[in-house]
């Protein structure tokens with residue numbers, strides 16, 4: 001018997017199908033060992049940054065089972081994922097189970113061919129790869145522990161900081177400050193509706209957008225007072241090339257913008273597709289497509305779209321770091337146009353299929369037509385040209401496979417130069433320049449990659465961490481920093497600017513890559529970093545003041561208790577105004593100056609620990625939490641808040657509960673009050689009406705569609721498209 005060990009049960013199932021007879025396949029179910037929670041025991045710094053691992057809780061059984069099987073096995077093969085994390089898991093299994101000479105195999109797709117081929121070419125565990133993973137783990141633990149400790153002392157208990165999460169938070173805060181400093185400017189957009197000689201209608205827009213209302217009116221006057229003609233028609237052919245196949249980062253970005261998935265959700269769906277053998281390994285920054293896959297892609301394109309659509313291309317990645325996985329994310333079998341068990345798996349698979357296929361297809365050809373017109377007057381061209389640009393697809397090329405990438409087509413009626421136009425109507429619209437926009441999750445992944453912060457294996461975790469810590473919240477699609485995020489980032493930027501800079505973080509990633517390549521030594525790298533860093537933390541611990549005061553409050557807000565001046569402070573729920581004489585006087589106001597009711601005991605006891613329950617006011621209204629926070633994290637909505645959340649609409653699924661408003665990681669949603677027994681939920685507030693087409697609940701829509709069906713499959717979900 002041969003024993004083959006992987007990290008996930010799904011992978012076990014897929015591989016068992018391929019290996020008949022002599023193989024027993026077992027899963028470690030993720031990591032089996034980790035650093036202990038207590039920091040003293042975790043890392044022996046003086047001894048050379050030696051980590052002391054402990055078997056993770058609940059993994060004792062897995063370890064002893066593997067030990068038993070290994071004794072009976074002729075050969076033990078470690079087939080964990082093909083990157084540093086996978087190499088580390090393999091090494092931990094070897095160490096914890098006392099395996100003598102296990103073989104290590106890697107494959108980038110879980111297909112019969114790839115697995116059987118890998119078994120023919122085993123190697124030893126790559127000490128450099130697993131050391132690089134260990135260095136990252138130790139580094140992150142040391143930085144996180146030291147910085148968090150300092151922030152507990154200087155800002156507030158329970159907060160955290162981290163080597164890569166803090167630079168990401170800083171990037172968000174830098175944008176936020178740009179937005180705060182932004183001064184909007186007025187400008188006017190002028191558009192006219194014209195009739196051509198053929199009685200077609202056409203809308204032309206002024207090529208300049210005046211910043212001044214007087215100038216705008218001047219243009220309007222001349223436009224109305226004079227006859228018009230077409231002065232130029234310019235045609236040009238342009239092309240659009242397909243994009244490279246997916247890397248982790250572009251997969252996360254596209255899944256976010258097209259499907260609305262967060263990076264961590266995308267990664268967990270992709271992982272399931274990978275483990276079923278449907279796609280190649282999803283953590284990669286390579287644009288490579290294997291020699292075996294290319295002919296399959298070419299064949300699929302010729303068969304499904306025709307010869308003229310095929311255009312073989314080679315993509316080279318600009319990432320200089322040779323990460324271990326060396327293929328782009330692609331389907332393993334191109335004949336499968338649809339695959340996956342669930343709706344979300346199918347959607348992500350389709351995205352990957354389309355992206356890979358279209359990357360080997362011909363350019364799309366577009367015909368652009370620019371029509372410019374002006375007034376006919378004695379003084380000639382005293383107002384800017386009015387124009388329109390039309391765009392028609394002459395050949396769709398790769399867009400045939402990736403229909404969602406198709407832009408809007410603008411058709412322009414047949415016109416000729418010199419043709420007279422009749423002005424029907426002209427209007428100006430006052431607008432204001434917009435501040436730079438906040439990052440979306442997809443935008444932040446792109447920014448992190450551009451600045452070389454993080455790696456395919458870490459983007460999703462970074463973005464999840466800053467949200468889990470309460471430094472950033474997601475509103476709609478954008479990431480909004482909280483007051484706490486602002487204060488923590490400002491503290492770190494003022495005191496550890498070098499350590500959370502782009503260049504430093506990117507340099508550390510490069511050093512980790514060099515450890516993986518065997519070009520840099522583990523102990524020296526950690527020592528070179530940690531010696532000055534820990535000294536800096538100690539110095540800052542003595543020299544920086546505790547942040548108790550975030551500035552003076554507006555003078556018009558006096559303490560509601562003693563009438564004295566107030567200052568801005570940070571609470572768990574955000575900024576508020578506190579009496580400057582605190583703790584002698586406990587008067588407080590909300591940040592907007594309104595009166596705040598202080599924390600109040602409710603008289604009830606905590607169902608989790610028996611402590612007193614306390615009602616407080618937070619960012620999203622009143623809530624009840626345990627007096628033993630942060631030891632006990634029990635939290636619930638206040639009765640008043642609960643009443644506000646009720647919609648009065650009964651749950652159509654269990655017919656017992658009521659639909660109530662809830663706040664989740666993706667913002668507000670509406671679900672059954674019988675949760676978790678009933679999992680019914682919809683995205684927007686139900687209006688109380690029932691859909692005439694399918695009988696589902698109707699819900700609030702947008703400005704243009706005031707009401708829509710909550711059932712996504714119903715045509716009434718997008719009523720504007722049914723007309």
Ligand SMILES: [Zn+2]
Nearest residue numbers: 559562579585
């Ligand atoms: Zn006071």
Ligand SMILES: [Zn+2]
Nearest residue numbers: 606609626632
């Ligand atoms: Zn409690």
Ligand SMILES: [Zn+2]
Nearest residue numbers: 651654672678
């Ligand atoms: Zn229900």
Ligand SMILES: [Zn+2]
Nearest residue numbers: 691694709714
């Ligand atoms: Zn419906």
